[in-house]
Amino acid sequence: MADQLRILAFGAHPDDCDIRAGGLAIKYARLGHQVKFVSLTNGDTGHFSIGGGPLARRRQAEAQCSGRNAGIEYQVVDIHNGQLMPTVENRWLVVRIIREFRPDLVITNRPNDYHPDHRYASQLVADASYTVTIPNVQALTPHLMYNPVVAYWGDSFRRPYPFTPDVAVSIDDVVETKLSMLHCHTSQMYEWLPYNQNKLEQVPEGDAERRAWMAEQRLTVMAKEADRARDLLVQLYGEQRGRAVQYAESLEFGEYGGKVDEVAFRRLFPFFD
Amino acid sequence: MSEPLRILAFGAHPDDCDICVGGLAVKYTRLGHKVKFISITNGNTGHFSMGGGVLARRRYDEAQRSASIAGVEYEVLDINNGQLLPTLENRWTIVCKIREYAPDLIICNRPNDYHPDHRYASQLIADASYTVTIPNVQSLTDHLLVNPAVAYWADTFKRPYPFTPDVAFSIDDVIDTKIDMLDSHVSQFYEWMPYNQNKLDQVPTDPAERKKWMAAQWVPPMAKDADRFRDLLQKLYGEERGAKVKYAEALEFGEYGGKIDETAFKRLFPFF
Numbered sequence: 155m156a157d158q159l160r161i162l163a164f165g166a167h168p169d170d171c172d173i174r175a176g177g178l179a180i181k182y183a184r185l186g187h188q189v190k191f192v193s194l195t196n197g198d199t200g201h202f203s204i205g206g207g208p209l210a211r212r213r214q215a216e217a218q219c220s221g222r223n224a225g226i227e228y229q230v231v232d233i234h235n236g237q238l239m240p241t242v243e244n245r246w247l248v249v250r251i252i253r254e255f256r257p258d259l260v261i262t263n264r265p266n267d268y269h270p271d272h273r274y275a276s277q278l279v280a281d282a283s284y285t286v287t288i289p290n291v292q293a294l295t296p297h298l299m300y301n302p303v304v305a306y307w308g309d310s311f312r313r314p315y316p317f318t319p320d321v322a323v324s325i326d327d328v329v330e331t332k333l334s335m336l337h338c339h340t341s342q343m344y345e346w347l348p349y350n351q352n353k354l355e356q357v358p359e360g361d362a363e364r365r366a367w368m369a370e371q372r373l374t375v376m377a378k379e380a381d382r383a384r385d386l387l388v389q390l391y392g393e394q395r396g397r398a399v400q401y402a403e404s405l406e407f408g409e410y411g412g413k414v415d416e417v418a419f420r421r422l423f424p425f426f427d
Numbered sequence: 428m429s430e431p432l433r434i435l436a437f438g439a440h441p442d443d444c445d446i447c448v449g450g451l452a453v454k455y456t457r458l459g460h461k462v463k464f465i466s467i468t469n470g471n472t473g474h475f476s477m478g479g480g481v482l483a484r485r486r487y488d489e490a491q492r493s494a495s496i497a498g499v500e501y502e503v504l505d506i507n508n509g510q511l512l513p514t515l516e517n518r519w520t521i522v523c524k525i526r527e528y529a530p531d532l533i534i535c536n537r538p539n540d541y542h543p544d545h546r547y548a549s550q551l552i553a554d555a556s557y558t559v560t561i562p563n564v565q566s567l568t569d570h571l572l573v574n575p576a577v578a579y580w581a582d583t584f585k586r587p588y589p590f591t592p593d594v595a596f597s598i599d600d601v602i603d604t605k606i607d608m609l610d611s612h613v614s615q616f617y618e619w620m621p622y623n624q625n626k627l628d629q630v631p632t633d634p635a636e637r638k639k640w641m642a643a644q645w646v647p648p649m650a651k652d653a654d655r656f657r658d659l660l661q662k663l664y665g666e667e668r669g670a671k672v673k674y675a676e677a678l679e680f681g682e683y684g685g686k687i688d689e690t691a692f693k694r695l696f697p698f699f
Contacts (some may be wrong), residue, residue: 198563199561200563205566209563235566268556312682313588
């Protein structure tokens with residue numbers, strides 16, 4: 155392949171990237187591109203009956219399971235869950251991770267989101283953007299000669315303005331694999347998230363049963379994302395194919411990363427004929 | 428009434444809640460609901476000729492007087508005025524305050540506001556929201572099983588977008604009590620704020636006269652708010668009653684607290 159892309163997604167927790175950009179990651183990986191997920195915290199509070207080191211190690215193993223399913227690299231940074239702050243030290247850490255991976259595209263959540271870790275993760279990526287090009291910052295890690303493009307994955311927040319996709323991708327062909335990624339996160343999908351939503355007793359016993367139970371909820375969200383981005387899907391895939399897309403993921407371009415012109419768009423998103 | 432509602436308002440300073448939702452607080456307490464105000468700072472810089480501990484203690488007393496008029500509980504945290512920052516330590520403090528009160532509704536200012544303490548107060552509430560439901564955070568204070576709804580009181584800032592009310596209330600029936608609450612904050616309404624606005628010389632000396640003088644400045648904005656929220660008032664109270672509302676307070680729902688569906692709306696706002 156002439157042009158191998160390098161895609162770097164930052165999440166605050168060791169399942170955030172999987173949930174919001176898992177399908178996209180699989181699509182890139184299947185085309186031979188390099189994808190890396192980074193969780194900026196170790197997830198060590200995301201449970202009701204375990205916590206601390208044992209939970210962080212369990213979630214690290216779950217993230218690696220998910221990474222193997224997708225064919226991507228998965229790094230979990232050892233910062234406590236719920237304590238991610240936009241400090242200068244954390245900014246340098248993100249700068250180094252970006253420089254070392256040399257991504258064409260950085261993906262993360264938008265700066266306004268319900269979880270403080272999400273908000274500060276996005277702020278750190280914004281703070282690292284452009285900064286990665288400055289030789290006098292973290293001078294012992296070679297700077298980038300370009301500012302990587304930054305894009306935000308989809309969310310449903312309305313303020314200060316609703317998510318406005320610039321690109322939407324059908325994940326119909328990879329949705330089963332995406333569900334396998336999510337299925338790896340046992341501690342989250344079948345324990346913590348149902349507990350936190352007061353529906354732990356609804357989780358089925360058997361492995362196949364609970365996967366189907368989880369899939370039903372997750373697919374609804376991905377179908378909604380396809381409907382929300384329908385006009386864009388039609389524009390990108392053509393009328394017939396665009397209408398037929400069942401499940402989608404979408405991205406909105408950030409303003410502080412590199413610009414996405416028409417040529418860059420075609421290069422970065424090799425999914426449309 | 429089955430279960431009294433529990434309403435928790437956070438302000439950055441020991442008069443912010445009074446000014447912005449004092450009327451609403453009185454309406455809740457008159458119906459037998461529980462209301463608590465928390466000032467996240469002690470207000471110890473809000474004056475021109477006094478400060479520090481003396482001012483903090485004076486303002487604490489003023490807050491307690493206002494609280495006894497409104498029938499609410501008033502807590503003042505001992506963080507210095509003008510020094511509130513969205514640190515993890517302050518986040519944990521807010522998490523524990525919310526958990527201990529177990530509110531149905533949290534009220535505070537929007538995240539974009541003129542005073543740094545206001546902005547960071549709102550950020551701390553946002554950072555504590557959802558976090559209050561996580562057992563592994565501040566584990567020795569029982570976590571909440573439900574993420575409380577969060578609402579912002581009205582302001583006039585236009586950026587990043589203007590205040591957009593989801594619920595508005597007539598405070599015509601409690602306006603005098605709200606003015607009495609404000610009148611409790613002598614150091615602010617008759618000393619610091621006039622000084623800061625270069626009109627200290629205009630403050631009457633007689634207590635009854637100065638109260639009238641203060642009301643003449645503070646009541647018109649509440650009338651303006653009634654006009655600003657007229658459409659919503661008419662939707663909630665009906666065309667005729669809504670048209671007659673003279674003074675109003677309003678709330679905009681936040682996105683990071685619990686969702687307010689139609690059932691929750693009726694339960695949380697038993698005024699219509």
